[in-house]
Amino acid sequence: MTHPHDVPLERARALVQRAVDKAEQLGIRGAIAVVGSSGALVTASRLDHGGPGGMGRATSKAWISGTQQIPSTEHLHRMTSLPVPISAGFVGVSPQAIFPGAGGIPILDEAGVVVGGIAASGATVSPFFPTGVAPEVVSADGEPANPEDLLIAYALGVPYVGQHGDDRARWEQRFGELTVAADRSLGMQPAPAATRQAELAWAREICDRVLALALDRGVRVSVAVVDRGADPVQQDRMDDAVGGGVEVAVATAATAARYGMSSHQVPAAYAAATGALGRLHPAPFLPVAGGVPLIADGRVVGGLGVGGADPQLCGELAAAALVEA
Structure with missing residues (x-):
């Protein structure tokens, strides 16, 4: 079939x-x-x-x-x-x-x-x-x-x-x-290639590294880069990757960006209050492995999240992508 x-x-x-x-x-x-x-x-x-x-x-x-x-x-x-x-x-x-x-x-x-x-x-x-x-x-x-x-x-x-x-x-x-x-009329005529999208190019480069690493490991995942407020800048889902990985990638990226630490570290940092964190803000919140903060010039500028495979592996892919930066 x-x-x-x-x-x-x-x-x-x-x-x-x-x-x-x-x-x-x-x-x-x-x-x-x-x-x-x-x-x-x-x-x-x-x-x-x-x-x-x-x-x-x-x-x-x-x-x-x-x-x-x-x-x-x-x-x-x-x-x-x-x-x-x-x-x-x-x-x-x-x-x-x-x-x-x-x-x-x-x-x-x-x-x-x-x-x-x-x-x-x-x-x-x-x-x-x-x-x-x-x-x-x-x-x-x-x-x-x-x-x-x-x-x-x-x-x-x-x-x-x-x-x-x-x-x-x-x-x-x-x-x-x-x-x-x-x-x-130029509306449907070829447009010049965009040259003023530095943040988008940065986010895509990070996502591309994750996708390449996932391909090497034989897994299909989704990846997301969000800004410091947890709004997505770039999202990608590999062909035939499970649909739920999209939301997991965004949620772990948002968690890392908003709390300035890897998403799986949040429960230990906030102990008994972890369950309340997700109710403080409408941004998605998922304190499991898969998300890492993105830091530039000593400040958190966003988060990277990977989803759709074993969470521990997703966390490894996210961390490895930053090592290769």
Whole structure:
């Protein structure tokens, strides 16, 4: 029997990178997430200064488009036109869809089968045209193209279709009656490779070291790098790694970042109070092996977490990745 596969990590990473390139060209900052059709995250990246919260919103929209196999804007229309008990019940049984915003698009394989979903959200990712952006950059084939939907269409290499309503009205608010000829529209033209994402590049390098070490040891894991506040900067799940490793990686990384020690050391440090720590803040908390703090210039700047295999091994992979830095 042939079982379905999620979009491969290599392809998902390439899609996200294209979105990062376009986002930098547009001058917007946020997060881009790819979720497999299984509902498990495959990869996600936060641009520098993207701010907390965007990763969660992008992941929710990507989950909707990847699992419901429709653009999240269509899902939003359905949820707002159904009786409240039905829409609330959907979120009750599918809490991953807690943010049913527009902008998520399904990812198809060569046979046209949905293998995932991709979406963006964050600090300045929106359907509005940012101050200072050149009108040519936010125009596709001579028509307005809002930045959020543009970077997703560009990432997928599909024709631009607005997902957030009336692009023309927002265009006129920003540019007035200005028009851009189709041959001068740059929205779907190649974007320069991003060069101003130092923190993201740092987080990806750490994740890549973990993935390489896991491959050498013959295990499939998920890895996450979070900032000092526990918001994810980079997340990756190896092909066919268990879905639960995604949450374990983020939770152990968050624990290490917030308490400045390896996640498995927290119980000893806080003794009988360990159980209360998880209730102090909404960040995920998991005081088991797998997470290590990331320290630069003598201060904690984030956390690295690994999940999806034996916790002791995950902790070894995280520690080894930092040794190789």
